[in-house]
Amino acid sequence: MDELKIKVDCFNLKYTLECGQCFRWKNIDDYYVGVIKDRVIKIRQDGDYIYVRSNEEKDLEKVVKDYFELEKDYKSIEERISVVDEYVKKALKNTSGMRHLKQDFFETIISYIISANNNIPRISKSVNEISRKYGKKIEFDEEEYYLFPTPEQLKDVTVDDYRACGVGFRDKYIFNTVKRINNKEIDLLKMQEMDTQSLRKELLSLMGIGPKVADCILLFSCQRQEVFPIDVWVERVMKKLYFNDKDVSKKEILKYASDKFRDDAGIIQQHLFYNIRENLI
DNA sequence: TGCCAGGCCTTCC
DNA sequence: GGAAGGCATGGC
Numbered sequence: 001m002d003e004l005k006i007k008v009d010c011f012n013l014k015y016t017l018e019c020g021q022c023f024r025w026k027n028i029d030d031y032y033v034g035v036i037k038d039r040v041i042k043i044r045q046d047g048d049y050i051y052v053r054s055n056e057e058k059d060l061e062k063v064v065k066d067y068f069e070l071e072k073d074y075k076s077i078e079e080r081i082s083v084v085d086e087y088v089k090k091a092l093k094n095t096s097g098m099r100h101l102k103q104d105f106f107e108t109i110i111s112y113i114i115s116a117n118n119n120i121p122r123i124s125k126s127v128n129e130i131s132r133k134y135g136k137k138i139e140f141d142e143e144e145y146y147l148f149p150t151p152e153q154l155k156d157v158t159v160d161d162y163r164a165c166g167v168g169f170r171d172k173y174i175f176n177t178v179k180r181i182n183n184k185e186i187d188l189l190k191m192q193e194m195d196t197q198s199l200r201k202e203l204l205s206l207m208g209i210g211p212k213v214a215d216c217i218l219l220f221s222c223q224r225q226e227v228f229p230i231d232v233w234v235e236r237v238m239k240k241l242y243f244n245d246k247d248v249s250k251k252e253i254l255k256y257a258s259d260k261f262r263d264d265a266g267i268i269q270q271h272l273f274y275n276i277r278e279n280l281i
Numbered sequence: 282t283g284c285c286a287g288g289c290c291t292t293c294c
Numbered sequence: 295g296g297a298a299g300g301c302a303t304g305g306c
Contacts, residue, residue, distance in 0.1 A: 118303085
């Protein structure tokens with residue numbers, strides 16, 4: 001099977017897949033393997049080109065470009081945020097080319113419900129377990145992979161079944177959300193068409209979704225780059241850089257970030273998050 | 282052993 | 295509207 005070659009600009013595959021926004025990509029040697037939509041993807045980067053292989057070649061270029069936001073002008077965005085201040089400039093220099101993914105809405109909702117008061121390796125483990133048990137199996141290069149299940153595929157899954165996937169106390173939140181989707185109480189397609197504040201409000205109505213999780217979903221699946229999710233790491237880095245390590249509330253941090261970073265708050269947040277976690281800043 | 286993790290829910294003011 | 299406590303689980 002042929003390898004699809006795509007020219008990229010202002011794109012770093014490693015930073016994009018390892019910055020903590022997604023949970024199912026696996027790094028093997030010089031490539032990453034993961035699932036996008038209905039297919040398994042193996043992807044690697046060499047300079048200004050990415051090379052892609054998949055079990056499904058139909059519309060492959062479009063699927064990849066869409067998921068990685070390759071048509072979006074990140075160069076202009078980075079030029080714009082590099083002049084915000086010296087901290088942002090430094091962080092950006094360390095992780096330039098990191099992009100926000102356009103991940104599946106349902107998968108992102110469930111994954112980030114699982115993320116609450118959790119750590120990334122364990123979130124990955126749980127999301128993979130749910131996929132393995134309830135998602136469609138795909139074979140590629142003589143190995144087995146699993147798509148993330150649809151709400152329909154989860155309709156008979158019980159609270160205890162989720163618990164067995166290692167999600168802990170979040171079991172009932174997932175169960176409740178899946179049930180409401182399958183009962184047509186909420187419409188995932190309509191939600192994605194909403195303006196940001198309406199969509200945020202709708203997300204907050206779901207069990208297990210608070211302000212931080214809602215903002216992550218908005219950022220990592222819905223391309224609303226003005227939101228500013230504050231987790232323990234972002235709280236830490238913001239206090240360190242802008243509040244002299246004083247004890248300030250999340251509300252104050254959010255106001256400061258919104259005023260200063262404005263429409264690029266989400267992009268800057270991700271660079272700061274990655275930089276503080278990797279001890280780069 | 283105790284603390285921490287991409288926090289949220291419930292309860293109580 | 296805000297503060298405090300509880301919550302599953304695995305890694306350190």
